[in-house]
Amino acid sequence: MMNRITIFWKLGAAFIILFLINLLILEGIHSLDxxxxxRTVLAMVSLVLLAGFGAYGFVRLYVKLPVEQLLAGMQHLAxxxxxxxxxxxxxxxxxxxxxTFNEMADMLTSSLTELKRNRDYLESIFESSAxxxxxxxxxxxxxxxxxxxxxxxxxKPMEIAGKPIDILFANPDEKDVAVQKLRFSENVIxxxxxxxxKNKEERNILFTLTRLRNSTGAVIGTIGIGKDVTEExxxxxxxxQSQRLAAIGEVFTGxxxxxxxxxxxxxxxxxxxxxxxxxDDREMLTDGWRMVEEGIYRMTAMSMDMLKYVKEWxxxxxxxxxxKILLDIEQVIGQTAKDKGVVFGVDxxxxxxxxxxxxxxxxxxxxxxxxxxxxACLWKDYKQGEILEVKLSxxxxxxxxxxxxxxxxxxxxxxxxxxxxIFTPFFSTxxxxxxxxxxxxxxxxxxxxxxxxxxxxxxxxxxxFRISIPVEASGRNKEIDYGKKxxxx
Amino acid sequence: xxKKVLVVDDDENTRKFLSTALAENGYEPVTAENGKVGLExxxxxxxxxxxxxxxxxxxxGFVLFKQLRREEEYKDIPVIMLTGVAEVLEDLDSQxxxxxxxxxxxxxxxxxxxxxxxxxxxxxxPDMFIDKPIDPDLVIAKVKELIx
Numbered sequence: 001m002m003n004r005i006t007i008f009w010k011l012g013a014a015f016i017i018l019f020l021i022n023l024l025i026l027e028g029i030h031s032l033d034x035x036x037x038x039r040t041v042l043a044m045v046s047l048v049l050l051a052g053f054g055a056y057g058f059v060r061l062y063v064k065l066p067v068e069q070l071l072a073g074m075q076h077l078a079x080x081x082x083x084x085x086x087x088x089x090x091x092x093x094x095x096x097x098x099x100t101f102n103e104m105a106d107m108l109t110s111s112l113t114e115l116k117r118n119r120d121y122l123e124s125i126f127e128s129s130a131x132x133x134x135x136x137x138x139x140x141x142x143x144x145x146x147x148x149x150x151x152x153x154x155x156k157p158m159e160i161a162g163k164p165i166d167i168l169f170a171n172p173d174e175k176d177v178a179v180q181k182l183r184f185s186e187n188v189i190x191x192x193x194x195x196x197x198k199n200k201e202e203r204n205i206l207f208t209l210t211r212l213r214n215s216t217g218a219v220i221g222t223i224g225i226g227k228d229v230t231e232e233x234x235x236x237x238x239x240x241q242s243q244r245l246a247a248i249g250e251v252f253t254g255x256x257x258x259x260x261x262x263x264x265x266x267x268x269x270x271x272x273x274x275x276x277x278x279x280d281d282r283e284m285l286t287d288g289w290r291m292v293e294e295g296i297y298r299m300t301a302m303s304m305d306m307l308k309y310v311k312e313w314x315x316x317x318x319x320x321x322x323x324k325i326l327l328d329i330e331q332v333i334g335q336t337a338k339d340k341g342v343v344f345g346v347d348x349x350x351x352x353x354x355x356x357x358x359x360x361x362x363x364x365x366x367x368x369x370x371x372x373x374x375x376a377c378l379w380k381d382y383k384q385g386e387i388l389e390v391k392l393s394x395x396x397x398x399x400x401x402x403x404x405x406x407x408x409x410x411x412x413x414x415x416x417x418x419x420x421x422i423f424t425p426f427f428s429t430x431x432x433x434x435x436x437x438x439x440x441x442x443x444x445x446x447x448x449x450x451x452x453x454x455x456x457x458x459x460x461x462x463x464x465f466r467i468s469i470p471v472e473a474s475g476r477n478k479e480i481d482y483g484k485k486x487x488x489x
Numbered sequence: 490x491x492k493k494v495l496v497v498d499d500d501e502n503t504r505k506f507l508s509t510a511l512a513e514n515g516y517e518p519v520t521a522e523n524g525k526v527g528l529e530x531x532x533x534x535x536x537x538x539x540x541x542x543x544x545x546x547x548x549x550g551f552v553l554f555k556q557l558r559r560e561e562e563y564k565d566i567p568v569i570m571l572t573g574v575a576e577v578l579e580d581l582d583s584q585x586x587x588x589x590x591x592x593x594x595x596x597x598x599x600x601x602x603x604x605x606x607x608x609x610x611x612x613x614x615p616d617m618f619i620d621k622p623i624d625p626d627l628v629i630a631k632v633k634e635l636i637x
Contacts, residue, residue: 260573261500263622268506271625275513284509291502379546381525412546 008061018053022046066097073101082109132205132226135212136165138219140175152205152228154198170194170202178209182222186211192229204233254426258302258436266295302435309425309437313448315358322355322394322403322469323348325363329392333370337390342377344370347393355403355471357449362469365442366392369407369465372438376411376463386410402451402468410462419457491515492636493534497527497550498542498571503623507540510625516632524548528556531563537636540628543572543600551603558612567635569628573620574604 076084086098132149188209207226272288337344377388426436457463508518521527525547543550
């Protein structure tokens with residue numbers, strides 16, 4: 001604006017000087033001894049010159065100068081001086097133009113500030129993220145990596161920009177897998193792969209891959225946001241390892257518990273055999289040898305049960321009559337129960353529907369539960385006159401689709417914590433009898449039929465086992481095949 | 490006849506071979522097949538020592554043992570318990586806070602509780618337990634140590 005004021009005064013001064021000169025000229029012309037016509041012409045010429053000079057001054061001051069200033073302002077903006085503003089003179093003809101220019105410059109500045117803020121924000125996310133953020137162009141070359149990637153992989157951005165992404169994969173085939181996945185989807189979530197650091201160390205990275213597209217929708221590359229899960233993976237492996245060890249420990253504890261009772265018979269028997277031989281006492285020797293044999297027999301049974309437990313249970317189903325199975329059990333175990341002082345009763349209605357099941361398996365399962373029930377009676381200290389009782393009964397469910405077999409005893413019962421664990425292998429409260437696998441095998445047999453076992457028990461009151469078996473064979477047990485053993489001797 | 494030793498165990502084999510071993514070493518064995526009969530035998534036979542199993546029908550070994558220790562007449566009868574509790578005793582001594590749930594914890598906890606109570610009452614001696622499989626020679630050695 002300095003210019004404008006200076007020019008204004010210069011022009012003003014020039015105008016006054018010219019006006020005075022003109023006056024002098026007019027005066028001079030007037031005093032000249034010339035014809036009046038010539039004097040008039042000269043006066044007119046000097047007036048025209050003065051007016052012309054005045055017009056030039058006006059145009060220069062009010063048109064050319066503001067346009068030049070506007071142009072200069074635009075040049076400032078074009079040069080990146082976004083804080084440049086024109087002086088606004090409301091009285092001047094170009095005042096509104098300057099104010100419009102300034103408004104435009106204000107808008108431009110605020111848009112640019114906003115843009116910069118957004119860019120800084122995105123950049124700070126990109127840079128400060130501890131996750132790995134890698135962008136790759138459409139031909140698979142690395143465009144950018146953030147600090148998270150630098151920290152995890154040890155490469156500097158400059159070292160790696162422009163290089164193919166393949167160099168980061170421990171197994172380059174895995175890159176093709178990722179590419180393949182992205183072919184069918186915009187995103188690949190939880191894509192786990194192994195990257196190599198600059199020092200060739202392997203890191204497990206869990207990526208989310210997303211296609212990058214331009215405004216027209218064309219694919220311009222891929223962005224991968226990943227997390228270094230190497231430590232987690234390591235801990236997870238350790239946890240699995242320790243869980244596996246704990247599970248093995250449980251099994252070993254159970255086996256050891258069962259075995260030491262079997263070995264007890266062998267050890268005691270061996271002592272008697274030794275003493276019998278020394279004393280030439282045939283009776284003692286026979287007793288001892290029987291004990292050793294019993295121990296061997298029980299260990300054999302346990303090893304068979306272990307095989308049975310791990311095998312794949314596929315019932316060999318046929319149309320079976322549950323009442324026949326229950327009456328068979330009564331025949332087999334009735335006398336044993338009687339010998340032990342237990343009253344064993346069977347209650348089966350004659351109109352039970354026939355069941356598609358493996359009769360041998362169901363027989364064996366119910367037999368195991370009945371034997372347990374008889375044992376439970378022997379463990380209880382009954383009151384005078386109380387009867388030791390086991391009842392076996394069967395009925396149809398209200399819907400008619402299941403047969404429910406109940407084994408009820410009034411024996412020693414079980415605490416809640418024991419009830420919760422009775423189907424766990426080697427969990428046995430009877431330390432001397434059985435293999436510790438009976439109920440766990442029974443439950444697997446019933447499970448293979450699509451049935452279930454429920455138990456209700458109270459300490460010193462008794463226990464009731466309820467076995468439900470579907471009348472029709474369920475889909476899973478229709479195969480007439482025992483299947484192959486998953487463990488062989 | 491020698492001193493009377495009562496064997497209380499529901500396992501017939503154990504009763505038999507321990508009786509044989511005791512008789513071979515000059516003791517007079519008497520037997521009971523459960524805790525309830527065991528108590529009756531103690532009252533009627535007045536044994537010099539009791540070999541006592543733990544997991545038994547009707548009355549467990551721990552219950553019978555505590556009952557004996559509370560009665561003036563029987564509180565001094567030496568008892569050898571036929572069970573392995575080394576682990577439980579160790580656990581009680583170190584009071585390790587093992588919170589890991591295992592299926593066998595129910596049984597272990599029951600035994601732990603029983604031994605803890607016995608320990609608090611000053612009834613537990615670490616050498617009064619013999620684990621299975623029972624070594625008859627070890628039993629005899631312990632019996633000799635206690636009652637000669």
